[in-house]
Amino acid sequence: MTKRKLVIALAGNANVGKSVIFNYLTGLHQHIGNWPGKTVERAEGTLHFKGYTIDIVDLPGIYSLSTYSLEELVSRKYIAVERPDVVINVIDASVLERNLFFTLQLIELEAPMIIALNQMDIAKKKGIEIDTEKLEKLLEIPVIPTVAIKGIGIFRLLEKAVEIIEKGRMAKHVEVKYGEEVEERIAKITKMIGEIQFWYPPRYVAVKLLEDDEEIAREVNRIDPQIASTAKKLANEIENLHGHSCSTVITSERYEAAGRITREAQKLVSPIKPPIEERIHTLTTHKIIGYPIMAFSLLLMFYSIFTFGDYASELLNNFFYGWEPLFASLFGTGIVGKLVWGGIIEGVLAGVTIALPYIVPFYLILYFLENSGYLSRIAFLMDNAMHKIGLHGKAFIPVMLGYGCNVPACLGCRIMETERERLLAAFVTTLVPCAARTVIILGLVGRFIGIQWALMLYVLDLLIIFALGRLAFRTLPGEPTALIMEMHDYRLPHLKTVLKQTWFRVAEFIKIAFPLIIVGSLAIKFAEVLGLLEPIAIVLSPVTVIWLGLPVIIGIALIFGVLRKELALIMLATLLGTTNFAQVLTPVQMVVFTLVAMFYIPCIATIAALVREFGWKKALFITVFEIVFAISLGGVALRVLALTA
């Protein structure tokens, strides 16, 4: 009986065009979720081919199968435990040696595999010629040359994958050979492992034990401490022989093997044309010119997003609110009508008028920049600045995202390597004034007091981010990691891939943010209908009136602001009965209100994102901390401003 359902995994380094291949193969039949219990993304898709239903699993882009990051651990376990029918190892032909280093590790995992030798066009441009047949022979693995962004070779890749599976499990491919003194010891451990049950192949376990792999050492130690201690002893022997740690020796020898294969299979000729990518790289990472280019690009990006967003958001609002009279005539203006319109529909509208006009263009531009390679240059330029708050250059990307919306920013913190840095980066991004907070800053302080005051608030915000970021960095246990990041060659992004990535991100945003926005909006509407808002405002008055010196009614505005920050301003206008805030608020009150609104809580959608990424406890902690902080800050600001006024 033929097996009609197949599983193919895509594995490879980051930026090798894996996601382009994934998109070619699966189209829109994709599902993006998380690996169980991990904040590592799992992308899956299905396709039908030659009567098979094929499940494609896109593993995260990684450089090794060690335990440096969660991504590596997840990938390794997946391949060893869930055993996909075949692994397609996507490699970048223009950086063959480093990619083969990863290939050799897949081989050690004894996964049935084929190779997609991608970016053949870029390699050619750089003057690198690869003899695929020779490579195939050296690795004893089928190699299919591809140019994924043009769709070249994808069909053959799929054909080959199915062919390999139909032929049954492949004969064992080439073995990675280490030096004699290492091999001897590998053999000893392999023999011992062979006698116990383990989900990784015995030889692989032996090698990893010698490499001092945390996960495997722990597991082996649980089963048979004897093996673990023997391995440790043998590793020490190798260390003494070589004068380097055993893990260094093994990694070096594996790289040497990759280097040998590379030298045999690849020929270097002079590049076809002077690469313009190289010149763009030099300019965009330039000590001096690099920064204005970055500032200009980012300003342009935000300017166009906000201009477009404003316009589109108003259009959408007008369109939707045009239906309100019709709705009222259907459901009436009684309690039910109010709840349904004010609670559910307005909640949805709030989401839609943020998601579509702002989030969509935001992600589009972001993915365009990422796939082109520019984001890694920005991280290079900003590394030093981010170190001041204990993060490295990559963290600038979620922080930058935060200026648009904190929700994608929190999710974007996944690019950080350790759990600690993810949390730290997420905390910092919740302090970044997002688009909604910008509306308050500019709409209240900027308009009624003066633009220089609005700018001062931005500067103050940067200082606070710096101070709190540093504080969090000092208090959180653990150590900072430094930047190690590849800057791949600039290239034109693949439009369809960018569009799909955007689409899935927006869908994710909707999934996370909408339920809570609707529930929250319903709850507040409920309180309003029941006449609970004013009593709540009075309960809050010791804080709002006495400590912050604001009108009682502002408590209600702040409650609405939890849904989305700019609602605080809109509600303020409604409650005070005027949009000319100068008539009802003193300049000091405006500044205090804005300060509180900027910091007092991440909005409900951001809280949802925090919960999803870090769990209830940490999300709650950040929320409570920021409420207390904002209120303290507002009160202090009131007193300081009163002194100077």
Added chain:
Amino acid sequence: MESRSSKELEVPLTALRDGETGILTSIKAGPGRGRGKGWGFEKRLMDMGLTPGTRVTVVKSAPFHGPLEILVRGSRLSLGRGMAERIFVEIEKE
């Protein structure tokens, strides 16, 4: 973990001028706190191709003691300065 090469020639990667190439001799990591150290740091560098004996070219560094841009095994990496300070190389003589 001492390398056998002569001490005078062994310098941290950060001592290389823009455009200079060195042969990696050792990575000084080990347990302890501080910038650039930390979990799996040495392993990570090696996984990216920075193993002893490898040629490393420093292209440039970002201003204000920013990260280094290096070329290693045909790929371009950016490397935090704290890390680069712990990578030792022998300067290649022309």
